[in-house]
Amino acid sequence: MTQALLDAVARYANAHADSDGIAVTPIPGLTLIRATRPSALQYAVSKPLVALVVQGQKRVTMGNDVFDFGAGDSLVVTADVPTISQITEASVGRPYFSLVLDLERALLTELSVEMRLAPVADAAPIRTEPTHAEVADAARRLLHLLERPASIPVLKMLLLREMHYWLLAGRHGSAIRRLGWPDSNIQRIAKAVAVLRSDFAQPLPVEKLAAVAGMSLSSFHQHFRQVTSLSPLQFQKQLRLIEARRQMVAEGASASTAAYAVGYESVPQFTREYRRMFGMPPVRDVSATRMSA
Template identity: 65%
Template sequence: DVPTVSQITQASLGAPYCSLVLELDPVLTRELAVEMAAVPGDPCKPVRVEPTDADVADVALRLMRLLDRPSALPVLQGPLLREIHFWLLAGRHGSALRSLGGADGHAQRIARAVAMIRESYARPIRIEELAEAAGMSTSSFHQHFRQTTTLSPLQFQKQLRLIEARRQMLADGMSVSSVAYAVGYESVPQFTREYGRLFGKPPARDIRQAQMDA
């Protein structure tokens, strides 16, 4: 549940862009992890965006093809979802995914803090509040938050603010100054600087370019 910026670079009527969003089932993850002798990877290494393994891509494609055969969906969807969970656990991020499936492991505790940041991203949030929500000491919370998300809590909140600001400017037509204050900034110049560092352009120019490309 990390703030993410992405861009579709190739798509056309002849070769449309397709994607599959799959919410991992923590119960199924735990069940499979128990059945599997071992899962690869470092449990402290965060999950990153990487090329999809061939086995995962194969199952995902079969799952998407079921959309054209709705009568088969009730019978085949469950086994395919189980298979895709298996291949994810067997892949390079298996150990990290296994830790995410823990009932009350560090990842689940960090998830509670992440939920608090998402709900209250526009207001200042004290680290002590987040650590308390996670049921950790401040030092332990800092360590596990960065291990899980690759970001500090402050960086996480900042990226959420900037991504939401961009969404509001594109979707709602908000001005740069209005959106800066709306997402929690007290200084428009600071907002402009940090926006440029994340998106590569000042906000006004970035939004104009995005609208021209749409």
């Protein structure tokens, strides 16, 4: 990992990060993260992405798998999967910095065809590797556009395309290649996941989701769990609980207000499922989260 990339991430993140340490950029899908101390546990249903850590350390857990990685490493997530993450090394004098880029399936499809990449068997949805030199260099030049805003509309797609190319050509290529095949099971499941993400607060019959994916009901159940590690109902439940937690922590919503907002009809049921996922009932969890922040 080059000092030039660290300097570029630090400059933008120091100037633009919000109170949560997130710096959204004008380049779609590109976000920078800054933290000056270790974080609390963060729950999410991650989208396909690549995260380049340029300073500090982080831990990501998916099920029983734990990934510890730091400066010079990249984390690649190749499916919509539930994760628990925590920044484990950060300080005021040496902040944690990372660059996160959403993986564009359409771009991966185009490049996979042009590069004549053969389909590969399903791989683990999360993996870490040392960051490829070409990926780091493309990331540095992509960040350089942020300092010259007039260049962004003209050059962003060229550099995003280059970065996706080097990801496919480098150490992470075998892991993300399956995202680029238009009729693959992961692409079909992605269509159903998009519906779940946008309409998670609404009742969503599994039959409707299977139709969106173009699969039979039994095939859909099988492949959905293979891709996401969850059943469709569990996936929707986690989306609801994570959003309810966000509303309570960030917006001050009460447990009942958040429960109804995300689609629950019973507050006791919401409380039981919330405790099962986060380890504490809503009020105690929100209070502890705010104190730690």
